[in-house]
Amino acid sequence: MRKIVLTALAVAAACFAGSLPASSSEAIKPPSQSWGFGGIFGTFDRAALQRGFHVYKDVCAACHSMNLLAYRNLRALGFSEDEVKGIAAEYEVTDGPNDEGNMFQRAGRPSDRFKAPFANEKAARAANNGAFPPDLSLMIKARPSGANYVHALLTGYEPPPPSVKLMEGMNYNKFFPGGQIAMAPPLNADAVTFGDGTPATVAQMSKDVVTFLAWAAEPELEVRKQMGVKVILFLIVLTIMLYAAKRRTWAGVH
Amino acid sequence: MSAPQSQNALIRWIDHRMPIFTFMHHELHEYPAPKNLSYWWNFGSLAGIVLVIMIVTGIWLAMHYTPHVDYAFQSVERIMRDVNYGWLIRYLHMNGASMFFLVVYIHLFRGMYYGSYKYPRELLWILGVVILLLMMATAFMGYVLPWGQMSFWGATVITNLFSAIPLFGDPIVTWLWGGFSVDNATLNRFFSLHYLLPFLIVGVVFLHLWALHRFGSNNPIGIDTKGPQDSIPFHPYYTIKDAFGTGVFLLVFAGFVFFAPNFFGEPDNYIPANPLVTPAHIVPEWYLLPFYAILRAIPDKLTGVIAMFGSILLLMALPWLDTSRVRSATYRPIYKQFFWVFVVDCLVLGYIGANPPEGWFIVIGRIATAYYFIHLLIIIPLLGKLERPLELPASISTPVIGSGAAQPQAARMEKP
Numbered sequence: 017m018r019k020i021v022l023t024a025l026a027v028a029a030a031c032f033a034g035s036l037p038a039s040s041s042e043a044i045k046p047p048s049q050s051w052g053f054g055g056i057f058g059t060f061d062r063a064a065l066q067r068g069f070h071v072y073k074d075v076c077a078a079c080h081s082m083n084l085l086a087y088r089n090l091r092a093l094g095f096s097e098d099e100v101k102g103i104a105a106e107y108e109v110t111d112g113p114n115d116e117g118n119m120f121q122r123a124g125r126p127s128d129r130f131k132a133p134f135a136n137e138k139a140a141r142a143a144n145n146g147a148f149p150p151d152l153s154l155m156i157k158a159r160p161s162g163a164n165y166v167h168a169l170l171t172g173y174e175p176p177p178p179s180v181k182l183m184e185g186m187n188y189n190k191f192f193p194g195g196q197i198a199m200a201p202p203l204n205a206d207a208v209t210f211g212d213g214t215p216a217t218v219a220q221m222s223k224d225v226v227t228f229l230a231w232a233a234e235p236e237l238e239v240r241k242q243m244g245v246k247v248i249l250f251l252i253v254l255t256i257m258l259y260a261a262k263r264r265t266w267a268g269v270h
Numbered sequence: 271m272s273a274p275q276s277q278n279a280l281i282r283w284i285d286h287r288m289p290i291f292t293f294m295h296h297e298l299h300e301y302p303a304p305k306n307l308s309y310w311w312n313f314g315s316l317a318g319i320v321l322v323i324m325i326v327t328g329i330w331l332a333m334h335y336t337p338h339v340d341y342a343f344q345s346v347e348r349i350m351r352d353v354n355y356g357w358l359i360r361y362l363h364m365n366g367a368s369m370f371f372l373v374v375y376i377h378l379f380r381g382m383y384y385g386s387y388k389y390p391r392e393l394l395w396i397l398g399v400v401i402l403l404l405m406m407a408t409a410f411m412g413y414v415l416p417w418g419q420m421s422f423w424g425a426t427v428i429t430n431l432f433s434a435i436p437l438f439g440d441p442i443v444t445w446l447w448g449g450f451s452v453d454n455a456t457l458n459r460f461f462s463l464h465y466l467l468p469f470l471i472v473g474v475v476f477l478h479l480w481a482l483h484r485f486g487s488n489n490p491i492g493i494d495t496k497g498p499q500d501s502i503p504f505h506p507y508y509t510i511k512d513a514f515g516t517g518v519f520l521l522v523f524a525g526f527v528f529f530a531p532n533f534f535g536e537p538d539n540y541i542p543a544n545p546l547v548t549p550a551h552i553v554p555e556w557y558l559l560p561f562y563a564i565l566r567a568i569p570d571k572l573t574g575v576i577a578m579f580g581s582i583l584l585l586m587a588l589p590w591l592d593t594s595r596v597r598s599a600t601y602r603p604i605y606k607q608f609f610w611v612f613v614v615d616c617l618v619l620g621y622i623g624a625n626p627p628e629g630w631f632i633v634i635g636r637i638a639t640a641y642y643f644i645h646l647l648i649i650i651p652l653l654g655k656l657e658r659p660l661e662l663p664a665s666i667s668t669p670v671i672g673s674g675a676a677q678p679q680a681a682r683m684e685k686p
Contacts, residue, residue, distance in 0.1 A: 154347075261513075
C-alpha cells in the first residue's frame with residue numbers, strides 16, 4: 017500500500033515538474049501573495065469583490081472587455097437585485113431589430129452581458145496605439161500563477177534599467193514576458209474613491225481588482241471548495257468502511 | 271458450471287433461452303482468481319471505472335457543447351458558468367482524462383514488471399496496447415474541442431506530423447483537416463470521432479476481458495495456479511478489494527477536481543484559439559509528453575514520426591522480445607533493476623517533452639530516447655538469455671523458496 021502511495025506521489029511530482037514554466041529566460045516569477053480565496057476553505061471577501069468591481073468599472077473597463085460576464089452575475093458580489101438593476105441601467109446597449117426593422121438603444125438590464133468598451137478588435141487597436149487590450153473574463157486562469165502574476169504586473173511598473181531600450185509607446189514591466197508592455201501604469205493612488213472608506217492605494221486597488229478578476233474567472237470556486245470538503249469527508253468514511261469490510265472478507269484466506 | 275437455480279421464474283425463463291445470468295455468475299462470481307494478487311492488480315478494474323465516468327460525463331457535456339469555431343469556447347464557458355453543476359461535469363471529464371492515463375500507465379508498468387504479457391497472455395497484452403492507442407487518439411481530439419490556444423496549436427502540430435509521409439503527406443493532411451488549415455471542418459470531425467472512439471474502446475475492453483478470462487490473471491509470483499488451493503472466487507474477495515481501491519482512487523480524483531482542477535491543464539487553453547498568434551511553447555497534455563520528447567529527439571521529421579509511433583507499437587512485440595521464461599521480476603534480479611531504470615527513463619522523457627528543445631534538454635532527450643529503444647530491443651532480449659533467475663516456488667500456496675519441493679517452474683511454461 018505504501019508503495020502505491022509513494023508511486024502516486026512520485027508521478028504527481030513528475031507532473032508538477034512538467035507543469036512548471038517552460039523557460040526561465042522569459043519573465044520574472046511573480047512573488048506569492050496570500051489570497052482569501054486560496055486554500056481548501058478559501059472564499060471571496062465580498063467587500064473586496066465590490067471594491068474590485070469598482071476599480072474594474074472605473075479604470076480597467078475603459079479598455080478591457082469582460083464578455084463572459086452579465087450584470088446579473090454581480091448578485092454574487094453581494095449587490096442587491098435593485099443595485100444590480102441600477103448598475104446595468106448606467107449602460108446604453110444596442111437591441112433590436114424592432115418591429116420596424118431598426119436597431120435601437122436602450123438602458124442595460126441585468127440579463128445583458130457587460131458592455132464592451134470597443135465595438136471590435138480593430139476599433140480597440142485603433143484606440144490603443146495598435147495594441148489589443150485582452151478580455152479579462154478568464155485572465156486569472158489564462159496566465160501561469162494567475163492572481164500573483166496580475167497583482168505583480170499591476171504594481172510592478174518601474175523606470176527601465178539603462179540596458180533596456182523601450183520601443184515607442186511601450187512601458188517597462190519586468191513581470192510582463194519580454195519586459196515591454198503597451199499598457200501604461202493603470203492604477204494611480206486615489207484613482208477611485210471606495211464607498212467603505214478604504215484608502216485607495218495602488219496595492220489595495222490591485223489586490224481588490226485581482227480578487228474580482230479571480231471571481232470572474234472562477235465564479236464556482238466557493239461552491240466547488242465547499243462541496244469538495246464534504247465529498248472528501250464522505251469518501252474518507254466510505255473508504256475506511258470498505259477497508260474494514262475487505263479485512264473481514266479476507267480474514268479466512270491464508 | 272452453471273448458476274444456482276434462481277427462485278425467480280422470470281430469471282429462469284430468460285436464462286433457459288439465453289444463459290446471460292449463468293454467464294454473469296460464472297464470469298463475475300465464480301471466476302477463480304489467484305489468491306495472492308497485490309494492490310497493483312487494482313488498476314485494471316479502476317481503468318474500467320474511469321472509462322465509465324468519462325463516457326457518462328462526456329455524454330452530459332455533449333448536451334451543452336457546440337462544435338463550431340465561433341461558439342466552441344463560449345459554449346464550454348457556458349457549461350462552466352450557467353449550466354447547473356456544469357463546472358463539476360467538465361472538471362470531472364477534464365481531470366478524468368489525466369486519471370485515466372495515470373491508472374492505465376500504472377497498469378501497463380505492472381504488466382511489464384510481472385511479465386503479464388508472456389504466454390498465454392500475448393493477445394491480452396496486444397489488445398491492451400490497442401486500447402492505449404485508442405485512448406491517445408480520443409484524448410488528443412478531446413483536448414481540441416474547447417478551442418483554446420493549446421487546442422488549436424496542438425491540433426496543428428500533431429496533424430502536421432502526417433505531412434512527413436513521403437509523396438502523399440500534404441494531401442493526407444488536407445484530407446485530415448477537411449480544408450487547408452485546422453478549421454471548422456476539423457473541429458466538427460474531431461467532435462464526431464471523440465464521441466465515437468470511446469465506444470470502440472469499450473468494445474476492445476470487452477475483448478481484453480474475454481482474453482483475460484481465458485486463463486485468468488497473472489500474479490505477483492508469476493507461476494500458474496496449480497489447483498483450487500491457489501485460487502479464490504473473484505466475488506466477494508476481489509470485488510471488495512477493488513471497491514476499497516476505488517475509494518482511495520476517488521479521494522485522489524476528488525482532490526484534483528475540487529481543489530486543483532486546472533493542475534494538469536495549460537493556462538493558454540483559457541485563451542480562445544487564434545490562428546494568428548502562436549503560443550511561446552506548444553506542449554501536449556502530460557500523458558503524451560514522453561512520446562512528444564521522442565518525436566523531437568530525432569532531427570529528421572519522418573524518422574521522428576516513425577520513432578514516436580514505433581515506440582508505442584513496439585510494445586505489442588514485447589511478448590516476443592522478452593526471451594525469459596520467468597514472468598515475475600521478483601525472481602529476475604537483473605531485470606528488476608533494468609525495469610526501474612526504464613520507468614525513470616520514461617519519466618525523464620516526460621520531463622524533456624515539457625521543456626523547449628534547447629541546450630541540454632536536446633542531449634538528455636536523445637539519450638533517453640535511445641535508451642527507450644535499447645531497453646526494448648536489446649536489453650530485454652539479451653537479459654532473457656544471460657540472466658540467471660532465482661528459484662521459483664512450487665506453487666502460490668507455498669511461496670517459500672527452497673522448500674524442498676521447489677523446482678524450476680519455467681519448464682512448465684513452454685510454448686505449445
